[in-house]
Amino acid sequence: MPPRDHFFFPGFFTSFHIWSVLYRNAEKGWVYPNHKHPLFEVLYCESGSMSEWVSGVEYRLAAGDFILINSGTLHYPQAHEESRYFNFHFDVEPREVHSLFRRLHKPIVSSEQPPDVKLEIRKWMDRLIELFQSGKEMSFAQKMMLQSNMLQFLAFILEKIISTDVEAGRGASLSKRQIATETAYLLETYGGSESMQISGLSERLNVHRNYITGCFKEVYGVSPKHYLTKVRIEKAKKLLQETTLSIEEIAGELTFSSAAYFCKFFRTHVGITPSQYRSGITI
Structure with a gap:
């Protein structure tokens, strides 16, 4: 097929927020308190042996193992021997990408992946650790390079691990997708208003509120309330x-x-005040 002599691409917006990064040793027996937060979290065990307890389920991590934990999930790490780990928290937009991660039914654990995928994850983790290890204050260009690497890593996770049946709408009936799509449209259009509640959606769509919530979660992986929060932010x-x-x-x-x-x-929801965000301050 000959190359096209013209094309149109509407463009897209991607925002990746890194909230905190840790690279440290953990003594044998170290445990961090059980907690949850509105961010996704990555824990990579570089050496030693650790566990990540997620919603009461233990995931064992040997040296070179990685786990990605969903936002809003109760979890805590534990070191079984002296260990060194790399940990960071993040959020990602657009909401379609955010929703793909949110639809994961359990954490992503590298030890459960094929050998080639597990090896590639380890290479990415080593690459990211190296970017942080200099200990010097990063220039803005270096921060952009770091963010670029992290985005490429997440793109790899999306492509290689998050299966196609998790993608928005896959497996849902046409009627459920229509309800979810109409709900999303209303939230996008009128979502600046705090008065846009699930009861209002039920009246507009003439569908029971529980059914709306169920359809929306099946297609988008989050509740209408969670989606509305993202819209307002x-x-x-x-x-x-x-x-x-x-x-x-x-x-x-x-x-x-x-x-x-x-x-x-x-x-x-953002981690800084509106004034700090406007002035370009990050955390």
Whole structure:
């Protein structure tokens, strides 16, 4: 087939947030308290022997093993002997990608993967550790390089491990996909409003609220409430980046009851205040 002499590509937006990175030793018997957070988490056991307990299930990690834990899941690590581990927390947009990760029924563990995939994961982890090991303050260009490497790693995970039947809508009936798609459209269109509740969706679609929630989770992997939170955060970020509206005006635009509540909501889900985000501060 001859090459096309013209093409159109609508473009896409990808945002990858790295919240914290740890590379350290853990003494035998070390345990971190059971906890959960709204971020995805990666733990790589470089040496020694560890466990990650996820929702009461133990996943053993030998040297070279890796685990990816879903957001909002109770978990804690434990060292069975002196070990060295690499750990980071992240979030990723667009929501379609976020939802693919969210639809995982259990953690991704490298020891359960084919040998070639397990080896490639280990290479990626070693590469990322090397980028951090210099101990020097990173330049902005180096931070971009790091983020690029992490995005490539996550793309590898999506392509090689997250199976095609997890993709949005696969396995759901046409009617369920239609309900979920219409719900997503309403959340996207009217999602700046705090008044967009599941009861309102039920009235608009003339479908029971429990059925809407079930269809949405089956297709998108998250609840409508979780999806709406993502929509509101993205709209807030856009207003902070692309307008000169004050924090109070943005809170009003998104129908928060007060600027203080908006700031609390934003900090809870983003990790920094709206003012810090607007000024380019990261954590």
